Amino acid sequence: MKKPAVLVAVVAILGAADPAAAQFRTVTKAPKTWATGWVGGYLSPGRVYDASGAWDFGSTFAGGIGLHRQVGRGLALGIETSFAPASYERIDASTGELIEDGDARLVTGMLTGRLMTGGGGNFGMYVTGGAGAFVYGLSGLDGWDPDFALSTGAGLEYRPSANRALFVEWGRYWTFHQKEGVRDNTAKHSQLRAGVRIGF
Secondary structure (H helix, E strand, C coil), rough: CCCHHHHHHHHHHHHHHHHHHHHCCCCCCCCCCCEEEEEEECCCCCEEEEEEEEEEEEEEEEEEEEEEEEECCEEEEEEEEEEEEEEEEEEEECCCCCCEEEEEEEEEEEEEEEEECCCCCCCEEEEEEEEEEEEEEEEECCEEEEEEEEEEEEEEEEEEEEEEEEEEEEEEEEEEECCCCCCCCEEEEEEEEEEEEEEE
């Protein structure tokens, strides 16, 4: 008689404890804001045609940060910036002769959006795009030369937890370079990134 009575008592205690535990269980909400940090580089950034000559950049390391706000299901909007130290050659576009070589700084400031497009479990795929400024700083020229720029990209994301994400991303900038005395032109700069996002 004692064993059945004990079993009934244990079941009763567990039944009462489960609703009580549910009242104190913490529910993790999806983050509304995401901070991003990444490292990567430009892959053969290409040539920019300017009145001072053609600027020829080599592949280089880059890094950047961003802050985005979740505004809809799978959609985040925000800002990001990046910096890359690069080497360059300035070439006479008509003769192909080297005018100078030196160090350059490639800086971006963009308004961007990120849209999740698919995936499953902890993995997701997304596309990204934006508009802003691509700024060239060449050691042989005075000051900075900012250009209007558009960007597109696609990436793969892995979320080990609700508020953390690891990602790899390929992207491209289209910069619209204005030159005095010659026709405007568009330059393309491809970039590869790997980084982490923290949600809060």
